[in-house]
Amino acid sequence: MTVPRSALILGLAGLIPFFWGALTLVSTDLAQWSIRALGPRFVGPYVQLSYGTIILAFMSGVLWGFATKTKGAQAAACYTLSVIPALWAFFMVGSGPVSSAINLMTGFAGLLALDYMFWQWKLAPAWWMQLRVLLTALVIASLAVTAFI
Numbered sequence: 001m002t003v004p005r006s007a008l009i010l011g012l013a014g015l016i017p018f019f020w021g022a023l024t025l026v027s028t029d030l031a032q033w034s035i036r037a038l039g040p041r042f043v044g045p046y047v048q049l050s051y052g053t054i055i056l057a058f059m060s061g062v063l064w065g066f067a068t069k070t071k072g073a074q075a076a077a078c079y080t081l082s083v084i085p086a087l088w089a090f091f092m093v094g095s096g097p098v099s100s101a102i103n104l105m106t107g108f109a110g111l112l113a114l115d116y117m118f119w120q121w122k123l124a125p126a127w128w129m130q131l132r133v134l135l136t137a138l139v140i141a142s143l144a145v146t147a148f149i
Contacts, residue, residue, distance in 0.1 A: 001125075001126040001127045001130075002127060002130075003127045003130050003131045004127070007127075007131060008131065011131055011134075011135050012135075014055070014135070015135065015138050015139065015142070017047050017048065017051040018048055018051065018052070018138070018139050018142035018143065019138075019142050020034075020042070020047060021043070021044055021045060021046070021047040021048035021051075021142065021145075021146065022048070022142040022143075022145035022146070024043045024044050024047075025044045025045070025145050025146060025149060026145065026149065031043050031044060044097075044146065045097035045100070045101060045146045048101065048104075048142065048143060048146055049093055049097065049100050049101065049104065049146075052089070052093070052104040052107075052108075052139070052143065053089040053090075053093050053104070055139075056085040056086060056088060056089035056104070056107050056108070056111065057085070057086040057089055057090075059085050059111055060082055060083055060084070060085045060086035061082075061086075063078070063081065063082035063085070063114060063115075063118060064079065064082040064083070066078065066082070066118045066123040066124055067079045067081075067082050067118075067123070069123050070121075070123065074121070078118070078121075078123070081114055081117070081118075082114075084110070084114065085107060085110070085111045085114070088103075088106075088107040088110065089104070089107055092104075092106075092107065093107075097146055098146070098147055101143045101144075101146035101147035102143075102147045104143055105140050105143045105144065105147060108136050108139050108140055108143075109136070109140065111136070112132060112133065112136045115128065115129065115132045115136075116129060119132075
């Protein structure tokens with residue numbers, strides 16, 4: 001099944017802060033312009049890490065929404081699983097840019113595993129994994145710039 005155009009466009013637009021952070025790490029000129037025009041929190045790891053934390057929390061909410069389609073023991077399991085990405089971000093981001101970027105990369109990989117579980121349980125749309133694999137790969141690649149360059 002094809003990813004709805006609006007979901008794809010919004011998902012790709014949501015990558016902008018990740019890409020911007022990576023670009024400002026590899027381009028001193030762009031970083032300097034960004035600091036002057038946007039402020040220091042919109043440069044390099046600062047924008048990536050703060051936005052990545054927000055997105056993991058947001059995705060917890062998405063999974064929570066999927067959990068509402070369940071009942072009984074499965075509902076309890078789904079609600080419990082749905083809060084893991086937000087808790088991961090809360091506890092694992094903030095100790096420095098390299099370790100935080102690695103922890104966010106791990107968090108997004110773990111989120112993809114949860115996405116797959118919810119999708120397998122038919123709680124997510126049929127096209128969900130097609131979108132989530134693409135977005136997750138691009139997020140992890142952009143965070144790798146902070147973690148390893």
